Amino acid sequence: MTLLAAEGLEKRYGGVVAVRGVSFNVNAGELIGIIGANGAGKTTLFAMIAGNQRPTAGTITFDGKRIDGLRPDMVSRRGIARTFQIVRPFPSLTVLENVVVGALFGARQESSIALAEQRAMVILEDVGLASRAHQMASDLTLASRKRLEVARAIATEPQLLMLDEVLAGLTPTEVNEAVTMIRALKVRYGLTIVMVEHVLRAVMQLCERIVVLHHGEKIAEDTPTAISNDPAVISAYLGPKK
Ligand SMILES: Nc1ncnc2c1ncn2[C@@H]1O[C@H](COP(=O)(O)OP(=O)(O)OP(=O)(O)O)[C@@H](O)[C@H]1O
Ligand SMILES: [Mg+2]
Numbered sequence: 001m002t003l004l005a006a007e008g009l010e011k012r013y014g015g016v017v018a019v020r021g022v023s024f025n026v027n028a029g030e031l032i033g034i035i036g037a038n039g040a041g042k043t044t045l046f047a048m049i050a051g052n053q054r055p056t057a058g059t060i061t062f063d064g065k066r067i068d069g070l071r072p073d074m075v076s077r078r079g080i081a082r083t084f085q086i087v088r089p090f091p092s093l094t095v096l097e098n099v100v101v102g103a104l105f106g107a108r109q110e111s112s113i114a115l116a117e118q119r120a121m122v123i124l125e126d127v128g129l130a131s132r133a134h135q136m137a138s139d140l141t142l143a144s145r146k147r148l149e150v151a152r153a154i155a156t157e158p159q160l161l162m163l164d165e166v167l168a169g170l171t172p173t174e175v176n177e178a179v180t181m182i183r184a185l186k187v188r189y190g191l192t193i194v195m196v197e198h199v200l201r202a203v204m205q206l207c208e209r210i211v212v213l214h215h216g217e218k219i220a221e222d223t224p225t226a227i228s229n230d231p232a233v234i235s236a237y238l239g240p241k242k
Contacts, residue, residue, distance in 0.1 A: 003028040003192050004049070004080075004160055009058035011044050011216075018044040020216040022058075026160070031186060031193045033203040033224075036213035037237050042196040043085055045213070046162050050082040051075035062160070073105070081158035083149040085165045085196075091138035095129055095148055096120055098137050102155030120155055126185060127151045128177075143174045147181070154189060161185075163195040167202050175202055182206060200238075204228065212237060 004026040011019040019041040026032055034042050047053035049060055051072040060068040067075055081102075089098045099120035100113065124130045127147040132140065137148060146166050153161055163182070167175050179202050186193055197203045203210060204224040212220040212227060214236040220227060227233055234240060 001028045002026070003030075003063060004194075005059075005061040006045075006049070007059045007061070009045065009048060009060065010056045011041070011048055011053060012056045017216050019048070019213075022213070022216075022218045024211050024218065024221060026192060026194055028159075028192055029190075030209065031182075031195070031207055033207035033210040034194060034196045034213065035198070035200070035203060035210060035227075035237065039215075040213040040237075041216040042213055043164055044216075046082050046164055046194075046196060049075075049162065050080060076105070076156050076158075079157070079159035080162065081153035081156045081160070082162040083146075083153050083164055083166055085168070087142075087145045087149045089137035089140075089145060089148050089152070091136065093137055094134050095137055095140065096124065096133040098148060099123055099151045099155045102152040105156065116155075120151075123151045123154050126154075126188060127181060142169050143171075143178075146170070146178070150181075150185070154185065154191075158191065160192045160194065163193065163197075165196055165198065167197055167199040170199075175199055178202075179205060 002025045007023050009019055009022045036042055048055045051070050055068050059066060062078055062080060067078060100116045103116035103119050124133050127150055129144060129147055140148060150166060167178055170178060207224060210224055210227045211218055212233050219236060220230050220233050
């Protein structure tokens with residue numbers, strides 16, 4: 001079943017065309033990757049789907065209904081959550097409070113703070129941050145802040161989770177741990193996941209299908225193996241094999 005369908009998406013910023021004529025589908029339960037060089041339009045694509053940016057052209061359909069042009073809070077209520085490349089926890093709230101905010105304002109909109117806290121604690125356990133629940137978010141390491149960002153997104157109870165470079169800046173060990181965590185979260189919360197990522201080893205391990213953007217356009221879409229052998233992708237992004 002197609003969960004998300006983007007058709008002919010375009011975003012212009014003045015004279016800059018950040019995304020041009022991009023179409024792709026995501027099936028329910030899939031884990032797909034979006035790769036491409038810096039400035040290829042990956043984050044802009046997420047921003048249009050999540051309602052942070054309005055497409056200049058094209059349509060976005062989620063669960064059978066048009067969502068392009070909706071405000072971020074409305075998109076969130078329909079069941080889409082995203083993380084931000086530059087993590088943005090509320091620094092003066094605790095780790096737990098940050099996740100509670102997601103639980104109170106997302107698709108499920110927990111009816112009481114107590115219930116929201118209960119659910120937030122479960123999610124913190126699942127991302128390995130339970131022991132840090134009462135620390136200030138600003139005191140976390142980068143790896144932990146990335147996990148908090150994922151926890152906040154999951155607290156909104158999305159069907160579709162969009163991860164924007166959650167592995168960037170992590171050590172190889174932290175990347176491995178995060179890959180294991182993403183797999184477990186996908187199963188536990190029944191998620192469909194789209195991840196933008198430069199850490200190719202992880203993308204290749206995790207994703208069933210990969211979409212490649214280059215200067216705002218989709219230049220390939222295939223399995224990880226086919227993508228890593230695609231001449232156009234090698235010349236635009238991957239570089240020759242060593
Ligand atoms: N708010 C904006 N105003 C003007 N131009 C923008 C804006 N956001 C993005 N752009 C431009 O759009 C293009 C695509 O940017 P985008 O952030 O989507 O790339 P990206 O693929 O996410 O790159 P990275 O891998 O570095 O995160 C770039 O040329 C960028 O400078
Ligand atoms: Mg980006």
